[in-house]
Amino acid sequence: MRFSEFGLTTLKEVPAEAEIVSHQLMLRAGLIRRLASGLFTWMPLGVRVLRKIEAIIREEMDRAGALELLMPSVHPAELWQETGRWEQYGPLLLRMSDRHDREYCYGPTHEEVITDIGRRELRSYKQLPVNFYQVQTKFRDEIRPRFGVMRSREFIMKDAYSFDIDQSGLEASYQKMHAAYAAIFTRLGLDFRVVWADSGEIGGSKSQEFHVIADSGEDAIAYSDDDDYASNIESAATLPAAEPRPEPGQPLEKIATPGVRTIDDLCKLLDTEPARTIKTLIVEGDAGPVALVLRGDHELNAVKAQKLDGVASPLTMADTDTIRKATGSEPGSLGPVGLDMPVYFDHAVAALADFSCGANEVGQHYIGVNFGRDLDEPQTVDIRNIVAGDPVPNGSGTVRIARGIEVGHIFQLGTKYSEAMGATVQDRDGNDVPMLMGCYGIGVTRIVGAAIEQGHDDNGIIWPNPIAPFDVVIVPINLQRSDTVRAAAEELYAQLQALGFDVLYDDRDVRPGVKFADAELIGVPHRLVVSERGLAAGELEYRHRKDSEARSLNRAAALELLKE
Ligand code: ATP
Ligand code: MG
Numbered sequence: 354m355r356f357s358e359f360g361l362t363t364l365k366e367v368p369a370e371a372e373i374v375s376h377q378l379m380l381r382a383g384l385i386r387r388l389a390s391g392l393f394t395w396m397p398l399g400v401r402v403l404r405k406i407e408a409i410i411r412e413e414m415d416r417a418g419a420l421e422l423l424m425p426s427v428h429p430a431e432l433w434q435e436t437g438r439w440e441q442y443g444p445l446l447l448r449m450s451d452r453h454d455r456e457y458c459y460g461p462t463h464e465e466v467i468t469d470i471g472r473r474e475l476r477s478y479k480q481l482p483v484n485f486y487q488v489q490t491k492f493r494d495e496i497r498p499r500f501g502v503m504r505s506r507e508f509i510m511k512d513a514y515s516f517d518i519d520q521s522g523l524e525a526s527y528q529k530m531h532a533a534y535a536a537i538f539t540r541l542g543l544d545f546r547v548v549w550a551d552s553g554e555i556g557g558s559k560s561q562e563f564h565v566i567a568d569s570g571e572d573a574i575a576y577s578d579d580d581d582y583a584s585n586i587e588s589a590a591t592l593p594a595a596e597p598r599p600e601p602g603q604p605l606e607k608i609a610t611p612g613v614r615t616i617d618d619l620c621k622l623l624d625t626e627p628a629r630t631i632k633t634l635i636v637e638g639d640a641g642p643v644a645l646v647l648r649g650d651h652e653l654n655a656v657k658a659q660k661l662d663g664v665a666s667p668l669t670m671a672d673t674d675t676i677r678k679a680t681g682s683e684p685g686s687l688g689p690v691g692l693d694m695p696v697y698f699d700h701a702v703a704a705l706a707d708f709s710c711g712a713n714e715v716g717q718h719y720i721g722v723n724f725g726r727d728l729d730e731p732q733t734v735d736i737r738n739i740v741a742g743d744p745v746p747n748g749s750g751t752v753r754i755a756r757g758i759e760v761g762h763i764f765q766l767g768t769k770y771s772e773a774m775g776a777t778v779q780d781r782d783g784n785d786v787p788m789l790m791g792c793y794g795i796g797v798t799r800i801v802g803a804a805i806e807q808g809h810d811d812n813g814i815i816w817p818n819p820i821a822p823f824d825v826v827i828v829p830i831n832l833q834r835s836d837t838v839r840a841a842a843e844e845l846y847a848q849l850q851a852l853g854f855d856v857l858y859d860d861r862d863v864r865p866g867v868k869f870a871d872a873e874l875i876g877v878p879h880r881l882v883v884s885e886r887g888l889a890a891g892e893l894e895y896r897h898r899k900d901s902e903a904r905s906l907n908r909a910a911a912l913e914l915l916k917e
Contacts, residue, residue, distance in 0.1 A: 354823070356859040361398055363871050373569045375805035376501030378814050382875045384801070384822075391498030391506030398875060399801070401822035401855070403509070406800055407488050409540050409819060410511050417533040419484040419513050424466045426490055430456035432465040436773040443667075447494050459492035464770050464792060467514040471788060472776035478518040481778065481788065482526050486513035488797060503758065503802040504571070511795040516788045518780060520767075523789040527559070527765050530793045534563055534761050541800065542817025544807055546757065548574050549584035551656050552764055560764040563795075564757030565803040574757045575739045579750025586754070587656045589739040590746040594704035603707045603721030610718045614685035616649040619718060623709060626650070631702050631710045631722075633687040635671040635679065635694075638663045642671045642679045644696040646689050651701060651737040658736045661697055686711040690719055690727055698731040758803040759796070766790040814876030815898050823857040825849060825915060826877040828868045830884040832860060842883045845893075845908070854915065873898065879915055 364381045371377040379385050384399035395403060411421065430448070433439040439446075439458075447459040460466065467485060475481065488511045498506050515526035531547070538545040543565050550562040562585055564574055576583040584590075613619050616627050623630075630649035635642045636658065643664050647653055659666035676684055679694055688710030689696050709720040724730055743752045770776065771787035780786045801820075808815040818824070827849070829842035846858045857877055859868045872880055882894035882903070893911050896903035906914065 354855075354857050356857060356861050359397065359857070361396075361871075361875075363874055371501065373500050373503075373806070374809055375503065375569070375802040378805055378809055378874070379501055379802065382814060385502060391495060391504075393502055393505060393507075395798075398822050402801055402816070402820055403797065405820045405822075406541065406797055407511070410488065410537055410795060410797065413533045413537045413540070414486050414511070414513065416536075417484070417529050419486045419533075421487060422470075422485050423487050423489060424460070424463050424470075426460050426492070427457050428460050428466055430458065432469060432774075433458060436465055436468075436770060438465070445493050445495070447492050461491055461493040462510075462792075462794070463487070463489075463512055464514070464766070464790075465774070467792075468770040468774045468776050468790070471514075471516050471771065471790075472774060475516060475776070475778050475788065477779045478781060482515060482517045482522050484513055484515040484526060484530075484791075486511060486793075500569070500571075501802055502798045505798065508799065509797040511797055513793040515791040515793070516771075516776075517791075518778065518786070518788065520789060523765055523767070523791055527763060527791050530763050530791065531561070534763065534793070534795070537795070538563055538565075538760065540819060541804065542819055543760070543800075543804060545760070546574065546576070546583055546755075548576075548757070549588060550762065551585065551588040553656075558765050558767055560762065562757075562759050563761035563763075565760050565800075565807060566755055567758050567803065567806040568756050569806050570756035570758040572757045572759055573738075574755045575743075575752045576755060577745040577748050577750040578753050579745070580748045582745050582748035582750070584739075584746075585757075585759075586738050587654065589752075591700060591735050591737055591739050592744055592746055593700040593733060595744070596704065598704050598724070599706040601706055601721075601723035601726055603723075605719060605721050605723070605727045607712050607717055607719055609716060610686075611716045613716070613718065619709065620649070623720065625709065629705065629708055631688070631705065631708055633689055633692070633711060635676050635684075635687065637665040637669040637671055637675075638695065639665065642675055642694050644687075644689060644692055644694055645736055646696060646698045646702050647737055648699065648701045648705065651699065651740070654736055654738045657734075658697075661734060661736070663695060664697075680713045682711070682713040683715050686713065686715050686717060688712055688719060688722075690722060696731075697736060698733045699736045700733045701737065703731050703733045758799065758806065760800050760803055761793075761795045763793045764791060766792055808876075812870070813874035816876045816878060818878050821876060821878050822855070823875075823877045824854045825879040825881060826857040826859060826872045828859050828865065828872060828880060828882045830865050830882060833862045835885050837888055838883055838885055841888055845881065845883060848912070849915070852912070852916070881911060 361383045367377050368380045385393040450456050491510045492507050517523040546564050548562050550560045552560045573586040575586050575589040627649035634645045655668040659668040707721050712719050741754045768787040777785040777787050829838050849856045878898050880896045892905040894903045895906050
């Protein structure tokens with residue numbers, strides 16, 4: 354590609370709208386341009402990266418025996434009503450109607466559509482197993498689109514769906530995808546980790562996510578310092594305390610705590626630690642408000658809490674009015690003593706003695722609270738986020754926390770969709786049975802952002818070689834004024850193209866410094882400089898994007914190096 358014909362505009366300034374480095378660099382390098390909130394145009398440079406990622410994904414999916422198809426992005430409402438997700442999906446689903454007032458949605462995921470294909474096309478166990486995939490545009494009306502293409506509203510996903518006759522078949526299909534995903538992310542040159550996950554809106558039982566490790570990641574991952582346990586903290590279980598609870602040592606006392614609203618305020622006043630206090634959160638429930646009680650230093654885990662009996666899903670905090678009516682008090686002064694509503698205690702709370710909590714009167718707290726005396730012996734549940742230092746729940750060692758960007762997610766759906774939609778096949782005995790399904794997603798556009806989060810420096814992007822928009826950039830010095838340079842650069846350009854490289858030939862009439870800066874910003878891995886001085890010595894100047902210094906090579910040696 355001749356730079357003069359590529360129409361790339363790079364930006365020197367860091368765009369104010371971009372919070373994280375990948376978003377900034379994608380705008381500066383001209384990979385994307387914003388259209389509206391969560392909507393981006395992929396510019397020619399960005400499309401080159403996308404196509405390389407897609408090619409690797411397709412190769413590995415094909416190798417794993419999956420079959421590519423292409424489903425519509427607009428879905429009739431009736432399909433989503435069959436599974437109940439028309440209501441469940443809520444505002445994330447972009448709904449629309451056509452000229453006949455029929456309702457549709459823009460597909461955020463394709464379980465319904467593929468299950469409809471499955472029930473029409475698949476009749477017998479003899480047609481199974483089968484796995485269909487597509488690379489296609491999704492729309493989710495995200496509440497907070499941010500970080501550019503990492504959390505956009507429209508994005509490209511590779512989604513795959515497997516059909517099997519029984520659980521052991523599903524297990525095998527799932528493991529095949531697990532292996533294919535590991536191969537894909539390895540080939541993409543990403544530092545990734547596979548973690549246990551919650552199934553969320555998609556449903557089903559077993560599920561795992563593939564995370565690119567990066568400080569800017571929106572997800573927290575709990576992993577073991579001792580074995581290969583790793584889980585999204587959304588679904589990382591916490592264990593009941595191992596040690597027995599100490600005996601009560603203090604009497605129950607109600608004290609005045611004027612102005613105390615937070616755990617920090619309370620700790621300052623009492624000169625104690627958050628871990629010796631508890632906090633009471635009131636959430637909406639099926640039959641009135643429900644209290645969730647956690648240790649003062651712990652965080653509520655919404656994914657766990659919304660699965661409790663009687664608790665509304667999605668988890669919704671009760672508003673101040675509801676709290677006033679139910680407790681006679683205000684947020685900031687709540688506690689379980691004498692509270693008249695269903696109460697769930699986190700495991701960690703049950704290990705406390707002589708703790709403090711709100712007294713359900715504004716400006717009043719209890720100290721010296723004890724179970725078995727001031728409160729009934731609690732039935733405890735797991736409703737908090739795991740934290741660094743906790744014991745690993747089903748393995749060995751101590752939990753550490755890292756941040757990750759979810760780039761892939763695999764699920765065992767079981768019969769959730771096939772039962773709801775009547776997707777059955779005949780088994781060996783001639784009985785109609787629902788198929789067992791799995792689904793497997795990769796965030797194609799998100800990968801671009803994730804790769805940049807992992808690979809960049811002050812000067813720009815450092816792509817993993819397999820997904821760089823160009824393999825090599827030729828930077829001629831004084832091209833417009835030197836026939837020798839022009840002849841040599843043109844010849845090198847033709848030669849490298851003939852060898853199958855993606856070459857960016859910077860034939861612009863601009864200062865060398867501008868060419869160098871752009872080459873670094875867009876992150877071309879290999880750079881060859883053609884200059885009169887070099888040519889006189891029979892040499893080109895070579896530099897890898899990661900090298901700190903350039904070196905001189907003759908042309909044959911440079912070609913050898915690139916071929917490697
Ligand atoms: P998240 O938890 O990040 O919202 P999800 O779990 O809802 O994602 P899945 O339904 O598992 O997403 O979709 C499969 C993949 O699609 C995800 O692993 C992610 O890489 C990608 N993806 C999901 N939502 C977005 C988005 N808003 N923008 C870009 N990519 C996305
Ligand atoms: Mg997911």
